[in-house]
Amino acid sequence: MAGKSFFVDTTKCTACRGCQVACKQWNQLLATETKNWGSHQNPEDLSFATYKLVRFSEVVSDGEFRWYFFPDQCRHCVAPPCKEVAEALGYKKAILHDEATGAVIFSQEVKIKPDDFKEIKESCPFNIPRYDTKKQLMAKCTMCIDRVSNGLLPACVKACPTGTMNFGDRDKILALAEKRLKEVKAKYPKASLLNAEDVRAVFLVIDDSEKYWEFAKGQGGIGITRMMALNKMIRPIVNLLGSRG
Numbered sequence: 001m002a003g004k005s006f007f008v009d010t011t012k013c014t015a016c017r018g019c020q021v022a023c024k025q026w027n028q029l030l031a032t033e034t035k036n037w038g039s040h041q042n043p044e045d046l047s048f049a050t051y052k053l054v055r056f057s058e059v060v061s062d063g064e065f066r067w068y069f070f071p072d073q074c075r076h077c078v079a080p081p082c083k084e085v086a087e088a089l090g091y092k093k094a095i096l097h098d099e100a101t102g103a104v105i106f107s108q109e110v111k112i113k114p115d116d117f118k119e120i121k122e123s124c125p126f127n128i129p130r131y132d133t134k135k136q137l138m139a140k141c142t143m144c145i146d147r148v149s150n151g152l153l154p155a156c157v158k159a160c161p162t163g164t165m166n167f168g169d170r171d172k173i174l175a176l177a178e179k180r181l182k183e184v185k186a187k188y189p190k191a192s193l194l195n196a197e198d199v200r201a202v203f204l205v206i207d208d209s210e211k212y213w214e215f216a217k218g219q220g221g222i223g224i225t226r227m228m229a230l231n232k233m234i235r236p237i238v239n240l241l242g243s244r245g
């Protein structure tokens, strides 16, 4: 399969948040007010102005205290359910799927009605799409398509000092991910790559995915393939409601 992919090796992440800041800077996103809400994870969640967020989880696993860091972002699904549902709702140009890279891009020109946004958001197994109610626009990680299509790395990858964030041709990235998984499994037998065949942002974790973040592996354990099948089933029904531009 052609195109590009990320490999996110969470075993190397120090939670410095360089990726988070670089994303804001490159995409000229407004600063988000932060506060002490009992976690170093700040801001608390992704938003219309925060496409990349390092999630912090404190867990006890195998009898030891661990801090897991998860630099969350859109997975740029190989067959994106968000796009399927948006099109089924009549928004043919709201979500673009770039052929060369595989990037899934939310248009900043097509307005989405609030109720329709809810359906699009619910279709995402990873809880990624965010919305500005005033502008009626959706937003999320763009894969830095403007940088990538000019031969540059995404800003988060460029900024990462530890080798957590990797990016490149999909076959090379998957090979790198498999190689690293083998190394890590020697010490952490539960290590796995999350949804490697279905997404273009492949995360390596050393423990059960839900210990990192509820949506790390896909919504409620339904899994991406089943979610897509459900979307395909509902599409003809939604199509009957007609096209809305």
Ligand code: SF4
Binding pocket: 074, 075, 076, 077, 080, 081, 082, 083, 104, 123, 124, 125, 126, 127, 128, 129, 140
């Ligand atoms: S992770 Fe969610 S928002 Fe990103 S492409 Fe997949 S379904 Fe769409």
Ligand code: SF4
Binding pocket: 012, 013, 014, 015, 016, 017, 018, 019, 020, 054, 069, 071, 159, 160, 161, 162, 163, 164, 165
């Ligand atoms: S820049 Fe790299 S090490 Fe720092 S938080 Fe992001 S992924 Fe982790």
